[in-house]
Amino acid sequence: MVPQRVSLITIGAYDLPALRSFYQSLGWKETSISSDTYAVFKTAGVLLSLFPIKELAKDANIEITQSPGAFRGVTFAINLEEPGQVDSVIEEIRKAGANIVREPSDAFWGGRTAYFADPENNLWEVAWNPSAVFDERGAMISF
DSSP: OOOOOOOOEEEEEESSHHHHHHHTTTTOOOOOBBBTTBEEEEOOSSEEEEEEHHHHHHHHOOOOOSSSTOOOSSEEEESSHHHHHHHHHHHHHTTTTTEEEEEEEEETTEEEEEEOOOOOOOOHHHHHHETTTTTSOOOOEEE
């Protein structure tokens, strides 16, 4: 049986120092395993790593077919416990220099949501879902 979990998400970075600096400007702390060529941030649920995209493609034995800034068809999410947090978190992200691609608004499914893109156009949702349940670490365990 395959374990039902997500342990690590890696973003292939075109400019690792700039992308690393952005996530640091959000106030996110790196783990001790980070180095000059690899950044790892501990989140409530999974580890988020940044790795040079050419090295990531080489490791996976694939070719890079997208240009920097192209939508990669993947979104990440920061889910929150209260609807007003969506607005305040987006303001902090705006101050860090992110491109806000959708301002906070009520969602058709009953929550509140917004979207931002990091410096390499990786798309993140910031959301409140009224049925979300979080554990003591802040990891969303159901919705």
